[in-house]
Amino acid sequence: MKEKELRRSLSVFPIGTVMKLTDLTARQIRYYEEQDLIHPKRNDGNRRMYSLNDIDVLLEIKDYLAEGINMAGIKHIYDMKEVAKQKKQADLKKPVTDEDVRRIFHDELLQAGRLTNEDQSSTTLFHTHRPL
DNA sequence: TTTCTAACA
DNA sequence: TGTTAGGA
Known part of the structure; x- marks a missing residue:
C-alpha cells in the first residue's frame, strides 16, 4: 500500500481549492505553513501546491483549534x-x-x-x- | 482571476 | 487573524 501514500503526497491543489475544502482563510493556511505544520511545494509560478496529506493535516489542525x-x-x-x-x-x-x-x-x-x-x-x- | 509577500489606522 | 497594497 505504498502507491496510495505516494498519491496522497502529490501536491496538486492550489490554495483556493484548499480554502474551500478546509474552510480556512489563505492567511491561516499560509500561517500554518510558517509554523511548519504543513510543507506545500511551489510550482513554477511560485504558487503553493497542496497534497491530500496537507489537507488532512489542515483539517486536523481545525479540530485541535476547536478543542x-x-x-x-x-x-x-x-x-x-x-x-x-x-x-x-x-x-x-x-x-x-x-x-x-x-x-x-x-x-x-x-x-x-x-x-x-x-x-x-x-x-x-x-x-x-x-x-x- | 488567482495567488504571493510584506506590513499595519 | 484580518486586510490591503502592489506585483506576477
Missing part, C-alpha cells in the same frame, strides 16, 4: 508524531528501552492538560501535571 489547543500545543503534537516515528524505526533494530520513549510519554501527559488554551503566562503550567 481549544493553541499553536504551541499543536506544534508539539506534530513534532511528537515525528519523534514517535523515529522511535518506531529505531525499534526495528534496537530494543524498546530508549530515553525517547519516556520523553514521548512525558510530553503526551503534558499536552493532555497544560497547553489547552489560556496564554503561557503562568498558572496552568504548574497545577495540571507533575514530571514523570
